[in-house]
Amino acid sequence: MVVLELNDVIHNHRSIREYEDREVSQELLDQILDAGIRASSSGNMQSYSIIVTKDKELKKKLYTAHMDQSMVVDAPILLTFCADFNRMRKWISLNDAPIHFDNFMSFMIGAIDATLAAQNCALAAENAGLGICYMGSTLANCDQIGELLNLPPNVVPVVGYSLGYPAENPSTRDRLPSHGLVHYDQYHDYSNEEILEIYKERDEKGWKRYMDVPRLKEMTERMGLKNLAQIYTIAKYTQESHHEFSQTVLKYIEKQNFMNNG
Template structure:
C-alpha cells in the first residue's frame, strides 16, 4: 500500500523522453491492468489509439498546439469515448441501437478518463513517464479525422508515453483543506480563497518568471498575478468559447448531438 501511495505522490509530467522504444508487450501488460478500471454498467465504452507512426504524429503536432513531446515521445496514447463498437453489437443482436446522445458521450468520456488514469499509474509503475495533453479535447474534431475515428467515437484525453529523460520538480497542489467539504458544500470567504491559493500564487509566479520566454510574455501582457496569467494568457474567455464550439461541432459530427 505504501508503494502505491508513494507512486501516486511521485507523479511528474514528463515532456522529454529517451530515444528508447516502448514494447508492445509492455503496453499490453499496462492495458490489461488499465481495463480493470471501474466502468458504467461494465460496458467499457472507450477505445485506445496507440500512435507510433511519425507521419501521423506530424499531422497531430499542430492539433496538440506544437507541444514538443508529440514528436519526441515514442508513443502517443489517445483515449476515446466509443459507442460505435457497442452500437454495432446491439444491431447484430436485434437490440435497440441506443447510446447516440449527449449522456452517452459523457458516460464514455468518464469511463475513458478513469481508464486513462489507471493506464498512467500502471505505466509509471513500470518506469515510464506520461504527460497529459488537454489539447486532445480542444482539437477533438480534427484529431478524430486524423485518427480516422468513425461515428460515435470522440477523442477526449491523451498523453505522451515513454522512458523519462528528465526529472522535473514536483508541482504544487492546493492544500487538502481547500478542496474537502464535509457532508455538504461550504462556500468560501474571500480570506479563505486567498489563503487556499497563496502558495500556488507564489510558486506559480516564480515558475513563470524563471523562464525568460514566459517572463517576457507576462511583461508584454501587463499581468500582475497568477489569476491574471490563467485568464489573460493561458485560458482566455475567447479561447474557451471557441473550444466549446469546436467540441459541440465534434459531438454533432460524431452523432452524439
C-alpha cells in the same frame, strides 16, 4: 521492470515533456493497457477505445493538432482515449435490441469511462518507470484528431498523453491544500478570506515558476500581468479560446452522433 510503491507513484507524478530515444517494449505496453482495461466502467459497458500511435509520420500530422507540443513527436508512443459507443451500438444491433446511446448523456458516460481508463494506464506506466504528459489539446482539437485517427461516428477523442522513458526529472508541481478541495457531507462555499488562504501557496509558487523561466517572464512582463490569476485568464486560458474550443467540441460531438436528445 522497476516496481514502485503505489503511494510513491501517486505523490511523485510529474508531467514529462522530454523523452529518451528508446522504445517501449510491447510486453510492457500490454501491461499498461491491461491496467487501463481493468478500470471502473459505467454498467461495465466499457464505452471507450484506446488508440496507440507509434507511426512517426502520423505523429508528425498529430503535432499540429496537438498545438505544436514537442512531446508529440519526441515520445515513442501517444495514447488517445476516446468515448466510444460505436462498438456497443453495433453489438446491440446484432442482438435485435433498441439502438440508441446517441445522446449527450452517452457521450458523458463514454468520456468518464475513457478518463478512468487513461488514469489507470498512467499509474501503471509511471509505476514501471515511464513518464507521461496529459495533453488538453486532445479534447480542444477533437475534430482534427478524430479525422487523423479515422474515428467513425459515436467515437470522440477525450483525453490523451505522450508516453516514454523520461529524459528529464522536473520537480513535482504544487497542489491546492486538501482542505481547499475536500468537502464533507455537503458543499461548503468559500469566503473571500478562505479563497486567499487556499490559493496563497499556489499564487507564490506559480508566480515564481513564471519568473524563473526567461521566456515566461518576458511574456508576463510584456503583457503587463501582475499575478497568477491574470496569467491564467489573460495569457493561458482566455474566454475567447474557451468559447472557440467549446464550439469545436459541441459541433464535433454532434457530427459524431452524440446529440440526438429528443
